[in-house]
Amino acid sequence: MREHGRVPLLASILLMNWLTGAWAVFRKDLRVELRSQYAANTLLLFALAALFLVAFAVGPQPLSARVRAALLWIVLLFAASIGLGRSFVAEYEGGTALLLRLHTRASMVFAGKLLFNFGLVVLLTLVATSVFLLLLGVSVGTPGLFAGTLALGALGLTSATTLLSALVARASRGGPLLPVLLLPVLVPVLVSGVGATRKALLGQGWGAAQDELLTLVGFAGATLSAAVVLFDYVWVD
Amino acid sequence: MKWKTILGVAAMIGFGTLLFVNFGSQVGGYMNFDQAARTGATAHVVGTWAEDRPTSYDRMQNVFTFHMEDEDGTVRKVRYNNPKPANFEEAEQVVVEGRNQDGMFVAENILVKCPSKYNDAKGLQQKASRSAQGETPATASSPQ
Numbered sequence: 001m002r003e004h005g006r007v008p009l010l011a012s013i014l015l016m017n018w019l020t021g022a023w024a025v026f027r028k029d030l031r032v033e034l035r036s037q038y039a040a041n042t043l044l045l046f047a048l049a050a051l052f053l054v055a056f057a058v059g060p061q062p063l064s065a066r067v068r069a070a071l072l073w074i075v076l077l078f079a080a081s082i083g084l085g086r087s088f089v090a091e092y093e094g095g096t097a098l099l100l101r102l103h104t105r106a107s108m109v110f111a112g113k114l115l116f117n118f119g120l121v122v123l124l125t126l127v128a129t130s131v132f133l134l135l136l137g138v139s140v141g142t143p144g145l146f147a148g149t150l151a152l153g154a155l156g157l158t159s160a161t162t163l164l165s166a167l168v169a170r171a172s173r174g175g176p177l178l179p180v181l182l183l184p185v186l187v188p189v190l191v192s193g194v195g196a197t198r199k200a201l202l203g204q205g206w207g208a209a210q211d212e213l214l215t216l217v218g219f220a221g222a223t224l225s226a227a228v229v230l231f232d233y234v235w236v237d
Numbered sequence: 238m239k240w241k242t243i244l245g246v247a248a249m250i251g252f253g254t255l256l257f258v259n260f261g262s263q264v265g266g267y268m269n270f271d272q273a274a275r276t277g278a279t280a281h282v283v284g285t286w287a288e289d290r291p292t293s294y295d296r297m298q299n300v301f302t303f304h305m306e307d308e309d310g311t312v313r314k315v316r317y318n319n320p321k322p323a324n325f326e327e328a329e330q331v332v333v334e335g336r337n338q339d340g341m342f343v344a345e346n347i348l349v350k351c352p353s354k355y356n357d358a359k360g361l362q363q364k365a366s367r368s369a370q371g372e373t374p375a376t377a378s379s380p381q
Contacts, residue, residue: 096287109312188256191260191263192259192260192263211259212259212263214258214259215259217252217255218254218255218258218260219252219256221252222249222252222256224250225252226243226245226249228241229245229249
């Protein structure tokens with residue numbers, strides 16, 4: 001009976017430990033970010049500038065739903081690829097990577113950074129999408145599908161970006177390398193995101209966008225599981 | 238450590254399959270009529286106009302219907318809720334974009350590939366021989 005009770009107890013202690021570690025990494029990043037607001041400023045300024053330019057360039061002409069969806073997603077993808085690479089680069093530049101490596105396990109670092117980046121992408125998506133809807137005067141036919149597509153897309157975008165930015169941060173002057181590596185990887189997110197967003201703008205139901213949504217789920221799942229397998233090697237070696 | 242890798246790779250393969258199976262249907266290039274009927278989604282079908290089957294344009298309802306033979310030889314009726322595209326008779330190849338509905342293919346868009354005016358291609362000879370016959374089935378059957 002005693003032997004039986006011990007294993008779940010041990011597992012739950014390990015899980016609690018892991019969650020505490022990941023949460024600590026997240027809180028550290030959040031605190032650093034709140035002091036400098038570097039990433040949030042980069043993301044939001046880039047997205048807002050791009051959206052205003054799009055609005056001026058397009059003019060008063062009504063666009064088709066596909067073009068609208070494509071513009072929104074391109075702004076989101078470029079903003080994320082420019083603004084999200086910072087968190088790992090900062091660890092190496094500040095010399096804190098070694099300290100982090102000593103005190104936490106690789107998976108905790110990844111989970112904390114993933115959560116932090118996800119928060120940033122959600123903030124970016126909320127701001128950029130509402131500005132986009134206001135500026136271009138877009139009405140959304142199926143708000144639920146629209147929000148669901150953006151949420152799934154944000155998850156895939158975050159997981160791919162976090163893993164690749166960890167890789168790129170190891171290279172000297174890796175900053176400009178991130179968009180080059182990232183954007184080809186994000187093609188499925190772009191295509192399916194645009195497809196599902198177009199259907200949401202046109203007011204079609206969830207069933208119509210099934211292929212696109214499953215692609216987004218598949219992409220997020222594949223990149224997350226790739227990160228689980230690969231991040232140890234990226235971080236420790 | 239070991240089982241984490243195995244589990245991770247298995248999850249990667251699972252999600253990757255989900256990704257590619259569903260992604261393929263979105264970027265998919267051309268299909269034939271059978272595939273288009275099976276997916277039920279919007280598809281591009283390449284083929285040629287089956288001239289020997291009835292072709293008509295209903296002016297009251299603005300519906301153009303014709304039969305098209307795809308690259309695998311399947312002939313299917315195509316409905317297009319627009320007037321007949323320009324140069325339709327001269328086309329050596331037709332691409333219809335649309336979906337299957339009640340046993341026929343409802344096209345949202347028709348692309349006609351016409352022989353170039355500037356090349357001495359065999360398409361031009363086809364066109365010449367067709368105009369030498371004096372009439373085309375599409376104009377003959379459309380109500381005047």
